[in-house]
Amino acid sequence: MQTLYDKLWQSHVVYEESDNQGKQDGTALLYIDRHLVHEVTSPQAFEGLKLAGRRPWRRNSILAVADHNVPTTGRSHGISDPISRVQVETLDQNCEELDITEFRMNDIRQGIVHVIGPEQGATLPGMTVVCGDSHTSTHGAFGCLAFGIGTSEVEHVLATQCLLTKKAKAMQIVVEGELGHGVTAKDIALAIVGEIGTAGGTGYAVEFAGSAIRALSMEGRMTLCNMAIEAGARAGMIAVDDTTIEYIRGRPFAPVGDLWEKAIAYWRTLKSDEGARFDRVVTLAAAQIKPQVTWGTSPEMVTTIDGKVPDPSRIDDIVKRHDMEHALKYMGLAPNTPISEIRPDKIFIGSCTNSRIEDLRAAAKVVRGRHIAANIKLAMVVPGSGLVKQQAEQEGLDKIFLDAGFEWREPGCSMCLAMNDDRLAPGERCASTSNRNFEGRQGPGGRTHLVSPAMAAAAAVAGHFVDVREIN
Amino acid sequence: MKKFFSCEGLVAPLDRANVDTDAIIPKQFLKSIKRSGFGQNLFDEWRYLDHGEPGMDSSQRKPNPDFILNMPRYSGAEILLARANFGCGSSREHAPWALQDYGFQVIIAPSFADIFFNNCFKIGLLPIALDADTVDQLFHEIEATQGYRLAVNLRDQSVTTPSGKLFQFDIDSFRKHSLLNGLDEIGLTLQHSDKIRAFEEKYRAAQPWLFT
Numbered sequence A: 001m002q003t004l005y006d007k008l009w010q011s012h013v014v015y016e017e018s019d020n021q022g023k024q025d026g027t028a029l030l031y032i033d034r035h036l037v038h039e040v041t042s043p044q045a046f047e048g049l050k051l052a053g054r055r056p057w058r059r060n061s062i063l064a065v066a067d068h069n070v071p072t073t074g075r076s077h078g079i080s081d082p083i084s085r086v087q088v089e090t091l092d093q094n095c096e097e098l099d100i101t102e103f104r105m106n107d108i109r110q111g112i113v114h115v116i117g118p119e120q121g122a123t124l125p126g127m128t129v130v131c132g133d134s135h136t137s138t139h140g141a142f143g144c145l146a147f148g149i150g151t152s153e154v155e156h157v158l159a160t161q162c163l164l165t166k167k168a169k170a171m172q173i174v175v176e177g178e179l180g181h182g183v184t185a186k187d188i189a190l191a192i193v194g195e196i197g198t199a200g201g202t203g204y205a206v207e208f209a210g211s212a213i214r215a216l217s218m219e220g221r222m223t224l225c226n227m228a229i230e231a232g233a234r235a236g237m238i239a240v241d242d243t244t245i246e247y248i249r250g251r252p253f254a255p256v257g258d259l260w261e262k263a264i265a266y267w268r269t270l271k272s273d274e275g276a277r278f279d280r281v282v283t284l285a286a287a288q289i290k291p292q293v294t295w296g297t298s299p300e301m302v303t304t305i306d307g308k309v310p311d312p313s314r315i316d317d318i319v320k321r322h323d324m325e326h327a328l329k330y331m332g333l334a335p336n337t338p339i340s341e342i343r344p345d346k347i348f349i350g351s352c353t354n355s356r357i358e359d360l361r362a363a364a365k366v367v368r369g370r371h372i373a374a375n376i377k378l379a380m381v382v383p384g385s386g387l388v389k390q391q392a393e394q395e396g397l398d399k400i401f402l403d404a405g406f407e408w409r410e411p412g413c414s415m416c417l418a419m420n421d422d423r424l425a426p427g428e429r430c431a432s433t434s435n436r437n438f439e440g441r442q443g444p445g446g447r448t449h450l451v452s453p454a455m456a457a458a459a460a461v462a463g464h465f466v467d468v469r470e471i472n
Numbered sequence B: 001m002k003k004f005f006s007c008e009g010l011v012a013p014l015d016r017a018n019v020d021t022d023a024i025i026p027k028q029f030l031k032s033i034k035r036s037g038f039g040q041n042l043f044d045e046w047r048y049l050d051h052g053e054p055g056m057d058s059s060q061r062k063p064n065p066d067f068i069l070n071m072p073r074y075s076g077a078e079i080l081l082a083r084a085n086f087g088c089g090s091s092r093e094h095a096p097w098a099l100q101d102y103g104f105q106v107i108i109a110p111s112f113a114d115i116f117f118n119n120c121f122k123i124g125l126l127p128i129a130l131d132a133d134t135v136d137q138l139f140h141e142i143e144a145t146q147g148y149r150l151a152v153n154l155r156d157q158s159v160t161t162p163s164g165k166l167f168q169f170d171i172d173s174f175r176k177h178s179l180l181n182g183l184d185e186i187g188l189t190l191q192h193s194d195k196i197r198a199f200e201e202k203y204r205a206a207q208p209w210l211f212t
């Protein structure tokens, strides 16, 4: 009896390493099917490859896009920051030289690497997917083994189509039951990180299972797998079912005809066998999950919308207390403040966690016919890709946002990590649909509260955090 | 990759848990297309009082006197001691690059984030996980002793304190072998090219849609 992870692992092992005594420690050479590349973590890898006189092993496995550095306004003038521009141009040059498929900045298919892979059908069930980016876990939503790698490994995959890696332990996170109205995949993700902690999944590959997971759309599943890394797990994954297959059907890179039939027959086997053993199982009841809001500088520092900022003086563990005090000081929050009294200055709806069409629809539903509150200095929507943007515009979502006082931007990572011009000023507070609330993540001194798209939209309208369940 | 055998060096104590890669090397420095020069911006937001941007002359900037690496007693440290879940966050190899470029050879913590841990080995920086109580004890000893040094030996998998106390650490045999010999992993893998090709052929027959 095998877990999904066992199956994905085993089907990609080229050989297993052993030391000079022939002993195996679980390190294997793993074959990689899809290599996603972006501008930030690849230049040094391409350089290394060239210096060694090597070529990509299988260039068709590679899909490249610039997303971290690209501006979200005024693209017709190119990139004004010279250092960012060099990085993006370097990717363009490398792809051109090596004949690698790249969606350039002004291509409608350009977008955040973890949004465009699935959108194009470049992410398929049963694959091993890697990218020099920790949120590669997103692609596990399709029953893939997908994980982030460093630049040396990017070079290794370019040169050999393989990765030397060690098998992780298997964790199953089961979410049973029905989610309450207004509660989303993002809330499940944050609740899980709150429950097991940011290191809870370290050393594990996590499979999400249970009726609440099966009920999620592919967008929701991607949101959840995206944040597996915030719980420390390099990979998150979900078994293949009809929802998966229907999402892929007809996408540009997806197989057609006989190959499609053959593929789906195989994909349907991509689930854990009944009774397969996991090293750890965590269970959550969907009905008990409420809208989540982070209050600190780590995604595990999270509570529910009806909760309060915690009080460090009540924490016995010294290291924990110290961390909490530090976080509250950085966040400019007093202990015991009700979450609903926290007032953001800016609203960011975007990132590889929550910038897909369903996310934009959920946010638009809340803001429709309303306006952002007077204390909100900036509210922005950054679609995950050019195609998401186009779809949203066809549905008239852009109008809803613009009428409500939001800005409607070009696709990219944007204020998720503030490598371009979109960033918080020191001390500014943001309700953000991204995945990390680390110090300085959205701009030096910036304060991030992670929430779902509907919760971000509700905060924009109310001017403070508010339970979205009471709005709609 | 740099070879690693042993290191006997001054220890800097960074008394924080969940030190993330954004803190280790803030994103504005990730715009570089080079692999070196990140050391001057290691822990940039904690280390300097002004805001750092690429291209700034760090000798003209205002160091934060309260930050551990700016204290004279830890100047020249080669070993960094931190709390649990060190290196969480992004996959940026710039984080280990910055630590190594600054001069660190060893990072000791109760636990590390997976990708960071993995990335360290690729460049010959040694992350060592010791249990939380031991790490706690080391923090106390460092605070009490000026010029506190540790001796790290990879072959024996040991860390020795000035008073002669010895702690063993675990490391995968393959990783240890690679570090001790400074192996080029790509070259090593390419020696198995025939196996990769054979795998590819079988695999292509089973899942042809992956190769269109």
Ligand code: SF4
Residues within 6 Å of the ligand: A067, A068, A112, A113, A114, A133, A135, A351, A352, A353, A412, A413, A416, A417, A434, A435
């Ligand atoms: S959107 Fe944010 S988390 Fe996602 S890839 Fe971009 S920077 Fe990373």
